[in-house]
Amino acid sequence: xxxxxxxxxNRLYTDPAEYIDSDHPAVEAFARAxxxxxxxVRDKASALYTAVRDGIRYNPYxxxxxxxSFRASSVLAxxxxxxxxxxxxxxxACRVHGIPARVGFADVRNHLxxxxxxxxxxxxxxxxxxxxxxxxxxxxxxxxxxxxxxLCAKLGVKPLDxxxxxxxxxxxxxxxxxxxxxxxxxxxxxxxxxxxFLMREMARxxxxxxxxxxxxxxxxxxxxxx
Numbered sequence: 495x496x497x498x499x500x501x502x503x504n505r506l507y508t509d510p511a512e513y514i515d516s517d518h519p520a521v522e523a524f525a526r527a528x529x530x531x532x533x534x535v536r537d538k539a540s541a542l543y544t545a546v547r548d549g550i551r552y553n554p555y556x557x558x559x560x561x562x563s564f565r566a567s568s569v570l571a572x573x574x575x576x577x578x579x580x581x582x583x584x585x586x587a588c589r590v591h592g593i594p595a596r597v598g599f600a601d602v603r604n605h606l607x608x609x610x611x612x613x614x615x616x617x618x619x620x621x622x623x624x625x626x627x628x629x630x631x632x633x634x635x636x637x638x639x640x641x642x643x644x645l646c647a648k649l650g651v652k653p654l655d656x657x658x659x660x661x662x663x664x665x666x667x668x669x670x671x672x673x674x675x676x677x678x679x680x681x682x683x684x685x686x687x688x689x690x691f692l693m694r695e696m697a698r699x700x701x702x703x704x705x706x707x708x709x710x711x712x713x714x715x716x717x718x719x720x
Contacts, residue, residue, distance in 0.1 A: 511685060514595075525586070552575075553712075576624075609720055625640075
């Protein structure tokens with residue numbers, strides 16, 4: 495742990511990137527509007543997390559063959575995105591406020607998803623699940639703004655909160671006390687989304703899903719129906 499980052503590393507994680515495009519006007523406006531005046535760094539990180547978590551609906555049916563699914567500004571414009579796109583938007587919003595942020599990836603086993611999604615994926619393993627790390631109070635803090643509050647309600651779990659200090663990766667248990675998600679493999683952190691690589695990985699890992707017509711699919715509706 496270090497209290498501050500070296501200048502070059504700080505710039506790496508606060509400057510705009512191709513997919514974490516914190517210099518996009520819409521991303522800047524979103525980030526400014528989400529933070530109350532006079533907020534400290536921890537409160538900013540928490541407020542931005544909630545704004546992305548609940549302001550952008552989780553959509554696992556986006557096309558991972560489209561690079562825009564990974565770009566922060568495109569996810570913001572769409573109003574929905576899957577884990578990687580939402581992690582990129584949260585990182586971008588933090589960078590607007592000068593908070594160092596980066597994206598991380600891990601394989602997670604999901605024990606609570608919709609049956610339709612599981613059938614489409616052919617597995618309960620979510621490879622290259624995206625989350626965000628923010629540098630607050632002298633250390634990198636992990637946060638996952640993936641699941642919006644209305645989806646959580648339909649799945650029977652509380653939304654995952656982030657106070658800007660304590661790691662908030664994923665719910666360990668659902669509302670009934672069953673295991674919800676577990677991290678299996680950690681793939682490390684990146685200053686920007688490796689979109690081209692992820693597009694190839696998704697095509698390989700979810701070949702069956704790539705061939706499906708996913709238009710019109712909605713996880714919240716599926717959760718409410720099952």
